[in-house]
Amino acid sequence: MGYVDEVLVKVKEKNASEPEFLQAAEEVLESLRPVIDANEELYRREALLERLVEPDRQFKFRVPWVDDKGQVQVNVGYRVQYNNAIGPYKGGLRLHPSVNIGIIKFLGFEQIFKNSLTGLPIGGGKGGSDFDPKGKSDREVMAFCQSFMTELCKYIGADVDVPAGDIGTGAREIGFMYGQYKRIRSVNEGVLTGKGLSYGGSLARTEATGYGLLYITEELIKCHGESMEGKTVAVSGAGNVAIYAIQKAHQMGAKVVTCSDSTGWIYDPEGIDVALLKEVKEVKRARLTEYAAMRPSAEYHEGRGVWQVKCDIALPCATQNELLLEDAKQLVANGVKAVCEGANMPTTIDATKYLQENGVWFIGGKAANAGGVATSALEMTQNSERLSWTFEEVDAKLKGIMVNIYHNIDDAAKRYGMEGNYVAGANIAGFEKVANAMLAQGVC
């Protein structure tokens, strides 16, 4: 049995109750086959893959807090420090009732390769809690965040592990967590990214994941001789990534006709009104039914259905496994040209294969949504040098990073005879740097 297969068997045995992690690990290991096969003896002797799939350490802790009625609530907190071969652990904190160790591990594992692709010195980590911010008052969210950070602060630090936002964690939550970190540790340091602009945050971090997604999508389209101008785009999600993806797509002359949340979706043939969407989601924290009520051109539908709409480009920006095989078939039948992932692992493995086999240009999340964490690393740099860059400076660096990522993953795929397979290209390019760093640093 080859080394990749040996490791896959062990990973499946050891993590049988973690389907999302297994999905992420399988996708990566399968696509690394040509690289591993070329150095099989060395990698096996060094147990490189076994070391890569096993986190450096993982923390699980109780998060007690008091709600507005005086009732004590208890949530579970997690932080997985996956791999710091190329820099401090870096990755977001997800607050969603579905959060469990398998989901945090899948996200942390993917983060290793994504962070490597940015070209910046950041390792992989992820954390979060099964706390649901929906329907909670600001005071309850603060109580949770303070309790969460009271434990988390023992494990993080500006040169150790730097968390950030993810689903359910935005500027409000990062602010409360940062305040608590400072109370306990008495240091002003770049321990979190996505901070408010008045206390160490970076301009353009809020926009970065969505904008970065469009920069790489534009480069992909351009390299295939086309432009974003006049393209019809389907976006899922209505959170941080989706909103700024829609905004940048419109700035590029495309028209985004859909968005969605966890209860329903919008079809707006006139193009999504970003200002209204921001008002509904960022300010009122309301459902998309409110968008439809204020926008005569929009239709609201319950459930899921974004991928049924005819489009040239599809950008899944909500959550994992939200684009299934049947959706991929519909997209292909409707003539989709490109699918680029704003979310982490939104497309199932069979749907990805179907899209690739049917000639769709497909860029996975590790490359396509790397603009968020890349700009987080730029925030860390600004914190270290105690300077703030202008929006234009940060945005220009972000664009450069995304264009670079496209060419790196394209080149890596070509080097291994898989031209156009950007999923394999991203996994290979991300892996090479981490693997070299691990080998250079010995058995650890």
Ligand code: NDP
């Ligand atoms: P937000 O919390 O801002 O928004 C998430 C959006 O997805 C919301 O519209 C939410 O709907 C919807 N959603 C969440 N869970 C589900 C579900 N189970 N079914 C259907 N819809 C769902 O998160 P982000 O925009 O920050 O994150 C979106 C994705 O992008 C995630 O996969 C995240 O890991 C990834 N990502 C985020 C980055 C960042 O910088 N924020 C960077 C790179 C990747 P509702 O409003 O109803 O909850």
Ligand code: 2IT
């Ligand atoms: O999935 C991701 O890359 C993020 N949620 C952003 C992580 C970060 O550290 O900015």
